[in-house]
Amino acid sequence: MKNLRETDFAYQAVYRYLTSLINESVGDSGARLPSLRSLADRLNVSISTIQYAYSLLEKEGRVYSVAKSGYYALPVSSINLLHSGNDLLETVYVSTRRPGMLVLSADEPALLQPLDSPLLLMERELLRQYPRHPQPCAQPCGELELRTALAARYTTSPVRCWHADNVYIGADLRGVLEILITVLSLKDATVVVESPCDWTILRLFQASCVRVIELPLQTDGSLDPDRLKELLDTEPVRLVMVSSGLNMPHGSLAPDANRRAIARLLERYDSWVLENDCHGELGFEADTMRFRDLLAPERLMVFSTFEKFIGPEAPYGYLLSRHLNTELQRHFLLRSFRLSPIRQKAIARLYSNGRIDQHLLVLRRLLKERKGHMIQLLHERLGDALQLVEPQGGATIWAHSLRKVNLRRVFQRLVAHQVVIAPGELFSLQGLYTQHLRLSHTFGGDHDLATALGLLGDALRLESID
Known part of the structure; x- marks a missing residue:
């Protein structure tokens, strides 16, 4: 922990460490996680840093606290029980919090270049x-x-x-x-x-x-x-x-x-x-x-x-x-x-x-570069399945299926393969955009994007409506 890069704050490393501990938890009973003091001693950081990392995980629904006892990991099976399965948006939220998911549904531009260090x-x-x-x-x-x-x-x-x-x-x-x-x-x-x-x-x-x-x-x-x-x-x-x-x-x-x-x-x-x-x-x-x-x-x-x-x-x-x-x-x-x-x-x-203006220049450039890479991949692998709106900014791409498909079932197929997309119907209260989806081109982790897009293409073909 002592050799963290300047832009990699301690709480982020603690957060990743705790995430690994949670993912390693087995069984359906919540595993007890290390105490604030023991983890601070183990990782050589302050107790407040540990507390902050735990609070982030608690907000995400990954851990829960018990008075005078400590923090416990919330098993994936428990997370899945938090929703009825009938509300698509709720299902998206729950799915994004499961370990190991490639979240292609998020709108998080700052993920590429957060300003947390300054x-x-x-x-x-x-x-x-x-x-x-x-x-x-x-x-x-x-x-x-x-x-x-x-x-x-x-x-x-x-x-x-x-x-x-x-x-x-x-x-x-x-x-x-x-x-x-x-x-x-x-x-x-x-x-x-x-x-x-x-x-x-x-x-x-x-x-x-x-x-x-x-x-x-x-x-x-x-x-x-x-x-x-x-x-x-x-x-x-x-x-x-x-x-x-x-x-x-x-x-x-x-x-x-x-x-x-x-x-x-x-x-x-x-x-x-x-x-x-x-x-x-x-x-x-x-x-x-x-x-x-x-x-x-x-x-x-x-x-x-x-x-x-x-x-x-x-x-x-x-x-x-x-x-x-x-x-x-x-x-x-x-x-x-x-x-x-x-x-x-x-x-x-x-x-x-002026630090925010400098940051925005860099962030816009990174977003534009990442968008270009994602657009190229989508054209190469899904050019026969999706029509894209070339975004003029931001961290997402709006797409329309060229074939009539059941996008809810596409979503469910992808979740089974640990990939999350955002069906277009989420962005309307009046039943519009059932043939649209939003894809993110900013996401963390070491996921194989090409494989995920291949799974998306397969799901679109399998759920085609004649």
Whole structure:
């Protein structure tokens, strides 16, 4: 453990070591794992490092803790019992947590180049500068320094400007969106979303009793202005959600002319406009037109997360809004998110010293290279089975089966061979995309990708519907 590379933090090595111990566990009864102190002595790292690695595994459902007893591995058979098998998304989540799986379903761009090394180094430096107080000053909407940094980053003109009071930071993206749904009174209201849409957002709307109307993207990534106008004229649309630039999982960028046409149309109606900026920093071409560059801020809100480009060390979600400030502040106060002020300060410093911009240049290049390699493999091995959307950014590829297939059965066949894909139906609440799938081109481990793609091709042929 003493010779770890600079970018390979101790907790990551501990995490991998514990994962190996869990995978070696046999039988259906949970195997007891080493105590914090014994493992710290064994690996020559701090107890807090061991605790952090265990907490990550606990969040993933790989271990569980027993008071005054310690940590235990959760056997794979127990993990499989956590779901009924009827919910496809639940099955995907459970399958990705099984040991030895090649996860081709994930959307984790930062996996290629996490920013955890500079982030944690900055945090350690700040811990020396800022002694911990018994009762720190409460900032329910997030650390002021980070809110100020985000406001400056999103400001592009004296008209399209943001201030720290317009920025709200929560523990994760889901928590921030839950507050927004409450503040905008979206329960039983109508929301129009670009489609395909991230399943986390769709399920959150569904759980909150929001009526979702999906507006499918056209083949070039554009939205149909006539269809949107028809919806705005005939439906009581409370909110329209659009991607800032890059649409994921489709991976496309709408033409500038289409983006301008949609912006002009939205300005004529009273609906709120919510810009999804989660992948806004991950387009291969950095200088792209955003909806917030075209829309007046009177009805505009923006949400995003750091996790897509920094990594799991920065899971926070955030919202920018110049409206409903009193209500937003009240709900953030009531939610009482427990956020590390030092971690937030560290992220803010990485913005101010330019480290995030440097990181994004490298990450975009790596993503583009990995995308090119994956596209080539898919054309070579599955060119007769899949039609691909050439992604303009991000870590995934959207594909359409050239033959009519039962993709649920394709998914099940692949899981049996320890490969996980994301069937397209996950990205719609209205039964769209049953012939589509999302594939990741960023994944960890030493898996044989060529063999996995061969298994995918076999499954697509075997589950073809005549």
